[in-house]
Structures are given as structure tokens and as C-alpha cells.
Amino acid sequence: MSWIPLPDHLEEVHAKARWMGQTHLRPLGLAADAQGGPHPPDHPFYQWYADSGLMSASAEADLTGDRHAGDRWASRRMVLTMEEHAYWDRGMAVSLPGPGLGGPTVMAIGTPAQQEQFLHPFLDRSRPRWAAFGMTEPGAGSDVARISTRCKKDGDGWVLNGAKAFCSNSPRADWVIIYATIDSGLGRAGHRVFAVPPSTPGFTTPVLEKKMGLKAYETASFSLEGCRVPGDHLLGGEAAYVDDRAKAGFKSAMKAFEVSRPGMAAMAVGIGRAAYEHALAFVADNYSTGRPIPRYRRILDRLGDMDRRLRAGFLLCWKAATLNDHNQPAGLAASICKAYAPPVALEACSLAMEIMGDAGIRADSLVEKWFRDVKALDLVEGTGQIQRLVISRHLLDFPRN
Numbered sequence: 001m002s003w004i005p006l007p008d009h010l011e012e013v014h015a016k017a018r019w020m021g022q023t024h025l026r027p028l029g030l031a032a033d034a035q036g037g038p039h040p041p042d043h044p045f046y047q048w049y050a051d052s053g054l055m056s057a058s059a060e061a062d063l064t065g066d067r068h069a070g071d072r073w074a075s076r077r078m079v080l081t082m083e084e085h086a087y088w089d090r091g092m093a094v095s096l097p098g099p100g101l102g103g104p105t106v107m108a109i110g111t112p113a114q115q116e117q118f119l120h121p122f123l124d125r126s127r128p129r130w131a132a133f134g135m136t137e138p139g140a141g142s143d144v145a146r147i148s149t150r151c152k153k154d155g156d157g158w159v160l161n162g163a164k165a166f167c168s169n170s171p172r173a174d175w176v177i178i179y180a181t182i183d184s185g186l187g188r189a190g191h192r193v194f195a196v197p198p199s200t201p202g203f204t205t206p207v208l209e210k211k212m213g214l215k216a217y218e219t220a221s222f223s224l225e226g227c228r229v230p231g232d233h234l235l236g237g238e239a240a241y242v243d244d245r246a247k248a249g250f251k252s253a254m255k256a257f258e259v260s261r262p263g264m265a266a267m268a269v270g271i272g273r274a275a276y277e278h279a280l281a282f283v284a285d286n287y288s289t290g291r292p293i294p295r296y297r298r299i300l301d302r303l304g305d306m307d308r309r310l311r312a313g314f315l316l317c318w319k320a321a322t323l324n325d326h327n328q329p330a331g332l333a334a335s336i337c338k339a340y341a342p343p344v345a346l347e348a349c350s351l352a353m354e355i356m357g358d359a360g361i362r363a364d365s366l367v368e369k370w371f372r373d374v375k376a377l378d379l380v381e382g383t384g385q386i387q388r389l390v391i392s393r394h395l396l397d398f399p400r401n
């Protein structure tokens with residue numbers, strides 16, 4: 001289903017996403033949930049995904065996408081695909097090979113040489129590759145100014161010391177974006193951004209977090225202990241952080257979020273739509289077989305309300321993506337859709353569970369799984385409260401950086 005008329009080239013993208021979701025993501029996601037952990041990086045599905053050109057397409061979208069004139073549809077394509085993928089399985093969707101949030105970050109602050117060095121390998125289809133994004137720390141989540149991972153210049157390289165938490169796909173990543181500080185007293189002005197291969201000595205083996213849902217991808221914590229990286233792994237180079245560009249590191253994260261938050265919000269819509277359609281089918285089935293559903297009229301009213309809010313959520317994502325596609329400031333629109341969609345999706349899962357009664361709460365029911373999967377969407381890439389703070393700052397024209 002698509003909620004808006006699409007040009008033919010997007011219809012095709014949407015149909016492919018639906019096919020992949022139905023054929024691969026749903027069954028693999030259920031299997032991962034049952035086994036309590038992700039499929040290994042050498043699972044044939046990931047190799048197929050790389051072979052098929054889908055991984056390279058995601059890197060190509062970063063390289064030629066919204067910040068360049070070449071592709072005016074990259075962000076809307078992403079929103080459409082992520083909504084559909086999450087409809088089938090959000091955990092598997094996040095596990096897909098590609099640069100992930102590392103892509104927009106490298107594009108936001110990396111030099112052309114670094115874009116080539118870190119993103120071009122993803123164009124090669126010979127094996128699946130992942131990248132990861134490490135901002136969160138045990139002592140710094142929403143308040144990124146508090147990150148305490150230290151970076152110190154050492155000869156022509158840098159030495160990193162600290163700890164990162166909740167870093168998705170990091171155990172299988174070729175490189176991880178690491179936000180560190182030259183001096184935690186400087187707040188955001190002290191931030192520096194590195195691309196660090198986990199094979200670097202001092203990058204400790206990631207320890208998997210035990211998540212409530214989303215078993216199909218790894219989220220892990222790790223430490224950096226005297227981890228030495230070459231100078232060219234500092235994204236943008238030292239010149240990118242001088243004078244009035246001191247906050248370039250922090251701004252690169254905000255720019256990356258501007259691109260990625262509409263996709264995260266669309267994933268919430270996708271899970272919500274799955275739960276909503278499931279509940280609708282349940283009601284229709286019961287109606288046609290004559291089994292009475294208590295408070296029938298009231299339930300139809302609430303389903304109608306859910307449908308309206310999910311459509312609104314999708315349109316908010318679409319608007320933010322359209323702004324990104326046209327190189328317009330999209331921070332406000334990105335925060336609006338990210339603030340709006342996850343609670344709507346959570347409510348859709350809750351409503352489905354309520355309508356289905358005991359059938360919804362059973363541990364082998366899809367609704368029960370969606371209920372576990374959906375909650376994190378309000379946390380990742382900035383919580384709902386943080387989005388509302390960003391929105392109010394935009395509306396009142398308060399400084400945002």
C-alpha cells in the first residue's frame with residue numbers, strides 16, 4: 001500500500017521493498033526473534049543483498065543524494081523503503097548491509113577523499129559491509145555535549161580513550177563513526193568525529209546489549225583504550241574545526257539526523273501500519289464469521305482514527321524527505337515527524353493488542369513482537385522529548401547549536 005500517488009520509478013522501488021520484506025525480512029526477522037539474536041554477517045541473505053546491488057544503492061544515495069543536484073529523490077526513496085521494510089521487520093531492516101547513519105555523517109563533514117575512502121567500498125558488491133555510528137556513551141545520551149570519550153593529537157595521528165554504548169551494527173562494521181572530545185569542558189565545540197575500524201588495536205570487543213525487541217540486529221557497547229588512528233581518520237581534517245567552525249563535529253551529527261530522522265519516523269509508521277492492518281483484518285474476519293466483537297462501533301471509530309494518524313505520520317516524513325531532496329533546511333520537519341510517528345505507532349500496536357484480546361498477547365503473535373519492537377523508535381536518534389525541545393527552539397528562534 002502507498003498513501004500517496006507515486007511516480008513510476010518509485011512504484012518500482014516500493015514494489016521491490018514489499019517483495020523483499022515479504023520474502024526475506026519477515027521470515028528472517030521471526031527466526032532472529034525466536035533465536036534471540038541476529039543472523040551472522042556471513043548469512044547467505046546478506047551476501048544476496050550485496051550481490052543484488054541494494055547495498056551499493058544505499059551508498060550511492062549517500063554519495064549522490066540530497067546534498068547534490070544529481071538525485072532529487074534519494075530521501076523520499078529512503079522513506080518509502082524504510083516504511084515498507086519496517087512493516088515486514090524493522091530489526092532485519094536495520095541489519096541490512098550499508099553505511100547506515102555513517103553515510104550522512106561522512107557526507108556532512110568528510111572531505112571528498114574521505115568520502116571516497118569510507119563510502120566507495122560500499123559500491124563494491126563482492127561482500128556485505130556495514131558501518132556504525134557511535135555517539136551514545138554510558139554517561140551521555142540525549143545530552144551529547146556531555147560525551148567524555150577523549151581524543152588527543154599524537155604525532156600525525158590521534159589517540160582515543162573512552163566508552164561507547166548502544167552502538168547498532170558495530171560488531172560487524174568495517175568502521176564506526178566515533179564522536180570524541182578534545183576537552184569535555186568545551187562542550188560541543190570540543191567534538192571531533194572519527195571513522196574508526198573496530199580492528200584497530202585498543203578498540204575492545206563489542207559486548208551485546210540485551211534489548212527488549214529488535215533481536216535481528218546487534219546493539220553493542222565497547223571501549224577505546226589507547227586506540228590510535230591515523231590523522232586522515234579525523235573527518236573533515238583539522239581545518240574543519242577551527243574558528244567559527246568549532247562546532248562542526250556536533251553540527252555533522254545534526255545534519256546526519258536531518259537526513260536520517262525521517263527514515264526512522266517512517267520505520268515507526270511501518271510497524272504501526274502492520275499492527276493496524278492486522279487489527280483491521282482481525283475485526284473483518286470476526287465480523288464475517290459472525291463472532292461478535294464487544295464495543296464494535298467504538299473499535300471501528302478508533303481504527304479510523306489510527307488510520308488517519310498513521311497517514312499523517314507518513315506525510316510528515318514525506319515532507320521532511322522532500323525538503324532534504326531539494327537541499328532545503330529540514331531540521332524542523334525532521335524533528336516533527338520523529339516526534340509524531342513513534343507514539344502513534346506505539347498506540348497502533350497497543351490498540352491491535354487490545355482489540356485482539358488474548359490472541360494479541362500470546363508470545364507467538366506478531367502483535368506481541370511489534371509491541372516489543374516499536375518502543376525503541378521513540379528513543380533512537382533523539383527521544384520524543386528531545387524532538388519537542390528542538391521543535392520549540394525552532395519555533396521560538398532560539399539558538400540550536
Ligand SMILES: Cc1cc2nc3c(=O)[nH]c(=O)nc-3n(C[C@H](O)[C@H](O)[C@H](O)COP(=O)(O)OP(=O)(O)OC[C@H]3O[C@@H](n4cnc5c(N)ncnc54)[C@H](O)[C@@H]3O)c2cc1C
Nearest residue numbers: 133134135136141142166167168376379380381382383385
Ligand atoms: C535500539 C537502540 C539502538 C540504538 N542505536 C544507537 C546507535 O547506533 N548509535 C548511538 O550513538 N546511539 C544509539 N542508541 C542510543 C540512543 O540514541 C539513546 O538511547 C538516546 O539518545 C537517549 O539517550 P539515553 O538512553 O541515554 O537517555 P537519556 O538521555 O538519559 O534520557 C532519559 C529520559 O530523559 C529524557 N530527557 C533527557 N534530556 C531531556 C531534556 N533536556 N528535556 C526533557 N527530557 C529529557 C529523555 O527524553 C528520556 O526520556 C540506540 C538506542 C536504542 C534503544
